[in-house]
Amino acid sequence: MQRAVPQEFDRVLSSMCTEPHPAAREAAVRFLATNPGDPATYQSVAELENRAVDALGELTGLPEAHGYVASGGTEANIQAVRATRNRARDEWPDAPETPNVVAPESVHFSFQKAADVLGVELRTVPVDEEYRADLDAVRASLDAETILVVGVAGSTEYGRVDPIPELAALADDTPGDGRTFVHVDAAWGGFALPFTDHAWNFAHADVDTMTIDPHKMGQAVVPAGGFLARERATLDALAVDTPYLESTSQATLTGTRSGAGVAGAAAALETLWPDGYREQFEESMADAEWLADELRAREFDVVDPELPLVAASIPDSLFDALRDAGWRISRTATGELRVVCMPHVTREMLRQFVADVDSFSN
Amino acid sequence: MQRAVPQEFDRVLSSMCTEPHPAAREAAVRFLATNPGDPATYQSVAELENRAVDALGELTGLPEAHGYVASGGTEANIQAVRATRNRARDEWPDAPETPNVVAPESVHFSFQKAADVLGVELRTVPVDEEYRADLDAVRASLDAETILVVGVAGSTEYGRVDPIPELAALADDTPGDGRTFVHVDAAWGGFALPFTDHAWNFAHADVDTMTIDPHKMGQAVVPAGGFLARERATLDALAVDTPYLESTSQATLTGTRSGAGVAGAAAALETLWPDGYREQFEESMADAEWLADELRAREFDVVDPELPLVAASIPDSLFDALRDAGWRISRTATGELRVVCMPHVTREMLRQFVADVDSFSN
Numbered sequence: 001m002q003r004a005v006p007q008e009f010d011r012v013l014s015s016m017c018t019e020p021h022p023a024a025r026e027a028a029v030r031f032l033a034t035n036p037g038d039p040a041t042y043q044s045v046a047e048l049e050n051r052a053v054d055a056l057g058e059l060t061g062l063p064e065a066h067g068y069v070a071s072g073g074t075e076a077n078i079q080a081v082r083a084t085r086n087r088a089r090d091e092w093p094d095a096p097e098t099p100n101v102v103a104p105e106s107v108h109f110s111f112q113k114a115a116d117v118l119g120v121e122l123r124t125v126p127v128d129e130e131y132r133a134d135l136d137a138v139r140a141s142l143d144a145e146t147i148l149v150v151g152v153a154g155s156t157e158y159g160r161v162d163p164i165p166e167l168a169a170l171a172d173d174t175p176g177d178g179r180t181f182v183h184v185d186a187a188w189g190g191f192a193l194p195f196t197d198h199a200w201n202f203a204h205a206d207v208d209t210m211t212i213d214p215h216k217m218g219q220a221v222v223p224a225g226g227f228l229a230r231e232r233a234t235l236d237a238l239a240v241d242t243p244y245l246e247s248t249s250q251a252t253l254t255g256t257r258s259g260a261g262v263a264g265a266a267a268a269l270e271t272l273w274p275d276g277y278r279e280q281f282e283e284s285m286a287d288a289e290w291l292a293d294e295l296r297a298r299e300f301d302v303v304d305p306e307l308p309l310v311a312a313s314i315p316d317s318l319f320d321a322l323r324d325a326g327w328r329i330s331r332t333a334t335g336e337l338r339v340v341c342m343p344h345v346t347r348e349m350l351r352q353f354v355a356d357v358d359s360f361s362n
Numbered sequence: 363m364q365r366a367v368p369q370e371f372d373r374v375l376s377s378m379c380t381e382p383h384p385a386a387r388e389a390a391v392r393f394l395a396t397n398p399g400d401p402a403t404y405q406s407v408a409e410l411e412n413r414a415v416d417a418l419g420e421l422t423g424l425p426e427a428h429g430y431v432a433s434g435g436t437e438a439n440i441q442a443v444r445a446t447r448n449r450a451r452d453e454w455p456d457a458p459e460t461p462n463v464v465a466p467e468s469v470h471f472s473f474q475k476a477a478d479v480l481g482v483e484l485r486t487v488p489v490d491e492e493y494r495a496d497l498d499a500v501r502a503s504l505d506a507e508t509i510l511v512v513g514v515a516g517s518t519e520y521g522r523v524d525p526i527p528e529l530a531a532l533a534d535d536t537p538g539d540g541r542t543f544v545h546v547d548a549a550w551g552g553f554a555l556p557f558t559d560h561a562w563n564f565a566h567a568d569v570d571t572m573t574i575d576p577h578k579m580g581q582a583v584v585p586a587g588g589f590l591a592r593e594r595a596t597l598d599a600l601a602v603d604t605p606y607l608e609s610t611s612q613a614t615l616t617g618t619r620s621g622a623g624v625a626g627a628a629a630a631l632e633t634l635w636p637d638g639y640r641e642q643f644e645e646s647m648a649d650a651e652w653l654a655d656e657l658r659a660r661e662f663d664v665v666d667p668e669l670p671l672v673a674a675s676i677p678d679s680l681f682d683a684l685r686d687a688g689w690r691i692s693r694t695a696t697g698e699l700r701v702v703c704m705p706h707v708t709r710e711m712l713r714q715f716v717a718d719v720d721s722f723s724n
Contacts, residue, residue, distance in 0.1 A: 014400075015397065017618060018395070019395050025395075032583050033380070033381050033387075033584070035377065041376055041690045041692075042377075071433050071616045071619070071620075072399075073618065074617030074618070082479060086478070109603060109604055112602045113602045113617075117444060118480075118481070119480070119481045157605075222394070222395070222396075222618055222621065223433070223618065223619065225618070243471060250471075253436070253479070254433045254434050254437050256433075256434040256575075256577065256584055256585065257433070257434070258433075258584050259584065260583075261585075328403045332605075
């Protein structure tokens, strides 16, 4: 059998994952064979998970955080919807018959998955001309069966941050007697936002749950998503009994989980928060602005980068030529080139990319 | 900060996970930073996943297997129920209003999780005195809204194998016009059963989907569960669009996934199937029989091991003393000691355990 070689990150501009930090990699390798899904049996990794959740809480303005290291942002988003659905069913004066979730159309496709899996209605509403949730559109979609309002803090396509406090205020004013919860999807943006002026976290608004993934800009090892909740009751709404484990209940969506992911997340957070993440953010943001300027100088339409992600309209023929040259690039739903300036993306790599843009444009 | 030390497997008798094979560990480390959730970007790990699925198909009597490497057995079981729910909704002459799933009470607790997540009714029915699905009880539970019958091939508590062909025949005779699907949960047993006389797989009966986890007796690295389907339509029923990825749709429950898990599974299967798994099964089975004999000789009630798992009634005081001595042990729902003879469990370890049983019994 031919031995497979791992994909290098040399030309990957499309991924929201990245080369893990060496400390995360080293910790992951040591914990490869452990299962945080059974914390009573695997106690040292369970302790690391507590430390990772505490660190995520500090990063997101939630000193008493509840949550866990998930398989990724999709699981965390599904779990936010699931917990909310269960809490509305159990806590509202009248359980909603067809609960709905209101989110901007910029929301990640995992919410489509959550809606299918969980049997809730997903109402996506337009974004404004700056690609952020349109508050009027959100307001118009809310009704007495709206259980959850979702805001995106660092959107997948444009890296934009929705007005989270305003969304939380709208949720608070939802018609009907039931409490409407607020979820922030900061899966990608969460490790950059602490170094910006955005209002996005638990301290800035009445946010109930959040997705924030160590294995994206947190430089942890896959799989390490983050699910955080303000209240213990939210985790309790997810728990099922575990008859044969040493532990007695489980709030995660998966069962057996990756000790490597948990240990890598704890190590990355302890190594990089806050200074290492700040330095990386400043470097990546400068790279994104540099790339945006270079593309603008070539008269491409560029979406102004708010976080380290550049979207630009380029001709299809150029896109195809770049991909044929080995660049791993992707498009937004409306067809723009999308470059995510993750930690593995260096200025030199972007210089080569721009040089290829020039050579294929002639 | 104090450096955490990984949990050793020295005294772990309760886990269905194990020390991975060195080839699996080595492959996992090489692929730590890849994401099979985006196969077009991470092509080499996507190719490894295809090879792992083909190998799992060979092992389970399904030459043209559809499926993927999941985060674990819980995800695979949830996905089986989800695909079936969606197919019944879309393909039955009349979509069932309140679809139900019939399973023996020995079924893994992930089916409780699936029922909560997916909004289906789980009907658990008694097992017979040999801890296998009671066919009369299953038959009595089937009705015109039964979308799925589940059989367990290697139960979590006793390692027993349900009569899969008979369960499939009952599913085929379900009242009503809709097709009732059949799922086999071989998460733990699947890597032992090929070396037994049991009828359990796709070739033995009209099975639609199966859970079979490389990261349990397959000696792969966590996270590596296995979800297999006979028909492409089952995977299609799980797919959601993925607007911004290079790939265009995704049938998994999670989004970003572990390249380490996929690469480890492929490496373990290529290294160990079939001879390595056969040798391990024979050794573990002999260990289980040895332990059962030793416990019987001490006049404990022992459930005859059918796969490498021993359950025995021992006094609570003895159970507590063994646990206090550092043995990682767990109990069945009815209180028996449960010892899973995984590859890391050696005869020498069991001798020490029996010596402790003796010393704490006096």
